[in-house]
Amino acid sequence: MSALARSLKIALIQFAAGADKAANLATVKTKVSEAVANGAKLVVLPECFNSPYAVSAFPKYAEKIPEGETTQFLSELAKKSNIFLIGGSIPEIGSDGKIYNTNVSFDTQGTIIAKHRKVHLFDIDVPGKIRFIESETLTGGSKATVFDVEGFGTVGLGICYDIRFPELASIAARKGAFALLYPGAFNTTTGPLHWKLLARARAVDNQVYVITASPSRDLTSSYHAYGHSQVIDPWGETVSEAQEGEEIIYATLEPEKIDSARSGIPVTSQRRFDVYEDVSTHAKVSDK
Numbered sequence: 001m002s003a004l005a006r007s008l009k010i011a012l013i014q015f016a017a018g019a020d021k022a023a024n025l026a027t028v029k030t031k032v033s034e035a036v037a038n039g040a041k042l043v044v045l046p047e048c049f050n051s052p053y054a055v056s057a058f059p060k061y062a063e064k065i066p067e068g069e070t071t072q073f074l075s076e077l078a079k080k081s082n083i084f085l086i087g088g089s090i091p092e093i094g095s096d097g098k099i100y101n102t103n104v105s106f107d108t109q110g111t112i113i114a115k116h117r118k119v120h121l122f123d124i125d126v127p128g129k130i131r132f133i134e135s136e137t138l139t140g141g142s143k144a145t146v147f148d149v150e151g152f153g154t155v156g157l158g159i160c161y162d163i164r165f166p167e168l169a170s171i172a173a174r175k176g177a178f179a180l181l182y183p184g185a186f187n188t189t190t191g192p193l194h195w196k197l198l199a200r201a202r203a204v205d206n207q208v209y210v211i212t213a214s215p216s217r218d219l220t221s222s223y224h225a226y227g228h229s230q231v232i233d234p235w236g237e238t239v240s241e242a243q244e245g246e247e248i249i250y251a252t253l254e255p256e257k258i259d260s261a262r263s264g265i266p267v268t269s270q271r272r273f274d275v276y277e278d279v280s281t282h283a284k285v286s287d288k
């Protein structure tokens with residue numbers, strides 16, 4: 001049986017969150033209803049869609065999950081819209097008092113099906129170009145996340161910088177994923193060089209769809225997101241790609257695309273775990 005049971009129409013919502021949380025949630029509501037009207041069954045929001053993407057903002061905007069207003073809002077929206085809703089990420093305050101960059105995702109009943117805390121924090125310093133140290137206010141998660149989209153199949157999920165670490169993607173693929181979802185906010189330094197390269201690499205490594213949802217670029221904010229939300233197929237081809245502004249992009253994921261890649265170039269069944277270890281046997285996988 002194919003990793004994907006049947007065709008799945010998805011939408012990626014690219015918009016820039018500002019300082020006003022209520023306005024950000026109102027934008028999500030409007031754009032999700034547009035995506036639903038256009039037939040999307042699974043909708044993906046970008047990284048940090050309810051707050052500015054800035055280390056100083058994370059503590060101010062952090063909410064509890066599931067008690068916080070954004071979780072409640074997304075749950076109702078998923079249920080009312082009868083969609084699977086992949087809630088990008090939001091700053092979360094954990095029961096340990098630490099702050100995480102966290103995805104929470106929902107099924108068509110509004111029930112939480114996944115919670116992923118960004119595992120690899122975005123701490124980089126490229127002199128003269130970009131310095132961003134998430135660990136100044138955030139703590140990294142400690143689990144890989146793989147979950148079922150009921151009636152369609154299994155997916156893996158990481159947040160932005162997590163895409164640079166192929167191990168998380170391999171774990172999901174070994175567990176039968178048909179797609180890897182990465183809400184992310186690359187920037188105008190690393191985006192042009194690495195955003196598509198990494199998405200295509202993860203797609204071809206694992207013969208899965210790779211879905212990366214970005215904020216749009218806002219030159220008035222301190223962080224200039226790259227935009228270019230995209231859907232890459234298991235052959236490494238771009239199915240759909242946004243530019244840098246506000247946009248909703250769509251794609252229909254097809255089981256045949258996965259099957260043709262896997263039967264034509266059968267790396268998925270040719271792996272030599274007798275020569276190297278399968279990382280997925282060591283992984284802790286999130287149960288929500």
Ligand SMILES: O=C(O)CCC(=O)C(=O)O
Nearest residue numbers: 122160161185186187190
């Ligand atoms: O890896 C990169 O270049 C960008 C990562 C990033 O922006 C993030 O993790 O939020």
